[in-house]
Amino acid sequence: MSTGDASAGKTQRIEGHAAIVGDGMPINRVLPSRLRRLVGPWCFLDHIGPADIAKVGPLRVAPHPHIGLQTVTWLTAGEILHRDSLGSLQMIRAGQLNVMTSGRGISHSEESPAAASGEIHGVQFWTVLPDSARFSEPMFDHYPVLPKISRENLSITVISGEYDGEHSPARHFWPLVGLQISAGLVDTALNLNPAFEHALLVIGGEARIDGEALLPNVMLYLGVGRSGIQLSCDGSCHIILIGGKPFEEDVLMWWNFVGRSHEELTQACIEWNAGRGSFGEVHGYDGGRLGAPMPPWA
Numbered sequence: 001m002s003t004g005d006a007s008a009g010k011t012q013r014i015e016g017h018a019a020i021v022g023d024g025m026p027i028n029r030v031l032p033s034r035l036r037r038l039v040g041p042w043c044f045l046d047h048i049g050p051a052d053i054a055k056v057g058p059l060r061v062a063p064h065p066h067i068g069l070q071t072v073t074w075l076t077a078g079e080i081l082h083r084d085s086l087g088s089l090q091m092i093r094a095g096q097l098n099v100m101t102s103g104r105g106i107s108h109s110e111e112s113p114a115a116a117s118g119e120i121h122g123v124q125f126w127t128v129l130p131d132s133a134r135f136s137e138p139m140f141d142h143y144p145v146l147p148k149i150s151r152e153n154l155s156i157t158v159i160s161g162e163y164d165g166e167h168s169p170a171r172h173f174w175p176l177v178g179l180q181i182s183a184g185l186v187d188t189a190l191n192l193n194p195a196f197e198h199a200l201l202v203i204g205g206e207a208r209i210d211g212e213a214l215l216p217n218v219m220l221y222l223g224v225g226r227s228g229i230q231l232s233c234d235g236s237c238h239i240i241l242i243g244g245k246p247f248e249e250d251v252l253m254w255w256n257f258v259g260r261s262h263e264e265l266t267q268a269c270i271e272w273n274a275g276r277g278s279f280g281e282v283h284g285y286d287g288g289r290l291g292a293p294m295p296p297w298a
């Protein structure tokens, strides 16, 4: 039985770029990139930290809106307090997941709690909602426990979708997978769904994928048609794997909005800045809200 790799597309290395979110939190933005906009439905990937709150200051992302997407927030260290226009007030801690489904419109804020533990480390993804779900009611879900697969020197948390018979409870609207793979000394084969495209991002340590060294903040895109990879790690590595069925609708992104036309994105900016639309209001955040920058075509 062939591994299927012969038919797989060439790999692509996508370097993230350092950026700041909110009032000064260092992140590394990996998606979207000029080289690649989507991996399955995954359209945005910020690697947050690792950062020492005492040095960089607390995370403070003021109220801002979203349409057309889910935010998927996964922490490996620290805490973030989430507030949204549905009235949700939810602390997320290491090993936990927040999924916010914007539907036709929502707004939220994200901040370090007053009693933050010190370090913050995690990822925030967005997934594109397909037409069938993007005008739905907004929803917020917190998942305190996710399924874990343990093998010798290897632990895999199923953040989204299914892997090796374990299903994440997280709500999703397009076939996908999201994993955190943490390994010690290993040289092991990992199965992949050949109908999906996949990408890997090291968020700590160093790994080799099919013999190719991968350092943090460089995403390795694998394309579709792969039924497996060989993962090697010499000591300690933490890897995010994302994948999914290639997304089939044309997608446009501007600021915090995902849509299908320039007009739709312009309209969202105008409505948010005017305090109209279906974004609601976030209560309890100590500070003002973010303004939408108008797109260059508007």
Ligand code: MN
Residues within 6 Å of the ligand: 064, 066, 071, 108, 256
């Ligand atoms: Mn947001």
